[in-house]
Amino acid sequence: MNQSASAAAASAPADPYALRPQDAQDPPTTFTGRLRHLGPGLVLSAAVVGSGELIVTTSLGAEAGFVLLWLVIISTAVKVWVQMELARWTILTGKPALEGYSQVGPRIGRVGWINWLWIGMDFAKMLQRGGIIGGTASALSIVWPIYGEPLSFGSLAVWTVIVMATTVLLLQSGRYSAVERVTVATVVLFTASIVVLALGLPLTEFAYGLDDLGTGLSFMIPAGTVGIAVAMFGLTGVGADEMTTYTYWCMEKGYARWTGPDDGTEARARRAEGWLRVMRLDVGVSWLVCTVCTLSFYVIGASVLHPQGLVPEGNAMISTLARIYTDTMGEWGLTLFVIGAVAVLFSTNVGSTASVPRLWTNTLGLLGVIDWTDMKVRTRTIRILTCCLPPLWASFFLFLQSPVIMVQIGGIAGGIFLLAVVIAVWYLRTTEVDKRFRANPWLTGALVVSSVLIAVLGVYSVLEVFGVSVGG
Numbered sequence: 001m002n003q004s005a006s007a008a009a010a011s012a013p014a015d016p017y018a019l020r021p022q023d024a025q026d027p028p029t030t031f032t033g034r035l036r037h038l039g040p041g042l043v044l045s046a047a048v049v050g051s052g053e054l055i056v057t058t059s060l061g062a063e064a065g066f067v068l069l070w071l072v073i074i075s076t077a078v079k080v081w082v083q084m085e086l087a088r089w090t091i092l093t094g095k096p097a098l099e100g101y102s103q104v105g106p107r108i109g110r111v112g113w114i115n116w117l118w119i120g121m122d123f124a125k126m127l128q129r130g131g132i133i134g135g136t137a138s139a140l141s142i143v144w145p146i147y148g149e150p151l152s153f154g155s156l157a158v159w160t161v162i163v164m165a166t167t168v169l170l171l172q173s174g175r176y177s178a179v180e181r182v183t184v185a186t187v188v189l190f191t192a193s194i195v196v197l198a199l200g201l202p203l204t205e206f207a208y209g210l211d212d213l214g215t216g217l218s219f220m221i222p223a224g225t226v227g228i229a230v231a232m233f234g235l236t237g238v239g240a241d242e243m244t245t246y247t248y249w250c251m252e253k254g255y256a257r258w259t260g261p262d263d264g265t266e267a268r269a270r271r272a273e274g275w276l277r278v279m280r281l282d283v284g285v286s287w288l289v290c291t292v293c294t295l296s297f298y299v300i301g302a303s304v305l306h307p308q309g310l311v312p313e314g315n316a317m318i319s320t321l322a323r324i325y326t327d328t329m330g331e332w333g334l335t336l337f338v339i340g341a342v343a344v345l346f347s348t349n350v351g352s353t354a355s356v357p358r359l360w361t362n363t364l365g366l367l368g369v370i371d372w373t374d375m376k377v378r379t380r381t382i383r384i385l386t387c388c389l390p391p392l393w394a395s396f397f398l399f400l401q402s403p404v405i406m407v408q409i410g411g412i413a414g415g416i417f418l419l420a421v422v423i424a425v426w427y428l429r430t431t432e433v434d435k436r437f438r439a440n441p442w443l444t445g446a447l448v449v450s451s452v453l454i455a456v457l458g459v460y461s462v463l464e465v466f467g468v469s470v471g472g
Helices: 002-011 031-035 040-078 080-093 097-101 113-143 153-170 176-203 210-215 226-235 240-253 255-259 266-308 314-329 332-366 375-400 403-432 441-465
Strands: none
Touching (some): 040 080, 040 176, 040 210, 040 240, 080 255, 080 266, 080 403, 080 441, 097 240, 097 332, 097 403, 113 332, 240 332, 255 266
């Protein structure tokens, strides 16, 4: 019986959140080898591209023109170093982000103040996720109205239920591999289509030139665009919630488990350095995808929608955004747009539906409601929340029916939470990361610059949100 029990234990799937010596693996030593172990960053890209890039960034371009192009670049560039630092801490310690946040005082009850801030932010983010579900339903309703006219409440309600149910069914296994397959395929599809369109605009009547791009680098914020600019900074690129989620995907992919527990040996330190290189490449690829998509969406909004005075609003968001395609390619472009929009919004919905239950399950564990370390309990709780949360998000959309505003509210909340994440990253780096792994002056310098810019823009955002004047 002992042999049978040992065999069963050996065949059972390894717990991605437990570090055991027998799970340690040597990291790949070649570039192609590292490429084969990518994945968490692409899953993250799926969660980022749909809300920030498609909805908010295009809307910002439509409202402000090229003048805020500089903010798009800064927004995507400055946050990636904080993400990388937080992921490094996770791989070295074997703990996901929310556990790290609970270590940052002062504590309020069983968890830290940042955990409570995350809970508050996530309630605001529920509106954003409802907006993503609604955007997907709107796109499908335009092409295939099921009950009533396109964009009528009946058609939207039916498609909302279909989108929600399909997502839940895809993710019921709870496996990381399923999430990775769906999100990577959809991101590749839409990224290719939007980049081709952006590069092709100079050949159309909506052409842009070097003068337009120069205006976009003038570092100005026009009057009337502060609110959407704040939301864009919170949403585009890797936001605070995506940074948090990335640590969970790194663990489920295996980076921390393959590094193994810290036994103080040189072999373990070398394994850690190798898997950290894989993580940095993964973050770099994710950053490249997000940046290219963000710039493409902004340029398209500024070049096509802004001259016509078209700004996506309410349920007409999808049909307004579709003008990007119909005005440059003809009516057949609408079908192309809807296919792409459904792909990117649905992948974002999948990413959120897969990640948020994990974060809430970890939060329940930190609060003492469940035993997070028990793999069966953890998996069961994640599956229950995967079924329960999407209907709640969808109900917000059916009640408000304004995807753009819903996504902007989530973006502003994310921008405020980003300040707390920066504080946590510096605390965890100082207290739990060995000097050997933070000796690179270039990475340290980039983190310093990133933190300062996030702090400045974050404080500016908070002051503007609460009506405090910060300039003429």
